[in-house]
């Protein structure tokens with residue numbers, strides 16, 4: 001199972017990092033944290049003026065597609081996303097399967113003003129402190145990768161650090177976990193992380209079960225404005241889009257088009 005494999009690899013990396021750079025050291029640098037986390041609720045909640053909130057993803061590769069973008073410069077991509085009007089950015093930091101790098105967070109945070117999501121397989125508080133130190137405003141927590149207790153603990157520690165979390169779900173069981181943990185932002189991933197199968201109707205089936213107060217993010221497999229419109233009609237506030245943008249020459253125009261603007 002690919003999710004288990006990625007998590008096993010993440011654990012190995014984590015043990016190594018904890019030895020090389022213990023949490024106490026990492027925590028110490030926070031006394032001078034130059035990157036205080038910013039509020040993401042306002043940015044992600046759909047409004048009449050700006051109904052389609054876009055979280056634009058920076059991702060070089062994925063386990064299902066291999067390398068998606070050869071000519072990969074995270075800063076150039078971040079600028080194009082800013083120009084296109086992205087509301088937030090999702091930065092893959094997982095190094096082996098997605099060819100990400102935690103340093104991208106800091107580099108991008110210094111370069112563009114949008115809030116940043118650390119997109120990784122978070123299973124330990126250490127990674128949350130790391131996210132904060134490197135400049136993330138919010139983090140991904142995958143319900144399927146965590147027990148109820150772990151999810152709740154990691155979510156509460158995320159808030160303790162002043163950040164927010166996008167809690168990702170793929171079925172009713174995950175949704176119950178997310179609600180139980182108290183998630184404010186719920187992401188519905190149309191892609192099954194264990195089989196890579198896509199189910200674009202998942203949002204319309206799960207959204208009616210989610211309390212109104214939550215911010216809802218539709219994730220994966222989004223490439224055209226019609227989909228965004230439909231997902232917004234069924235209740236999504238924001239849209240997480242990666243591969244479609246990564247395959248464009250003119251990323252800024254693609255983003256505007258996805259929002260339904262004429263370019």
Ligand SMILES: O=P(O)(O)OC[C@@H](O)[C@@H](O)c1c[nH]c2ccccc12
Pocket residue numbers: 057059119120168189219220221222240241242243244
């Ligand atoms: O590239 P896409 O199909 O637009 O999907 C983006 C994003 O949803 C996807 O990268 C993603 C969603 N959840 C994840 C969890 C881990 C890694 C990646 C993901």
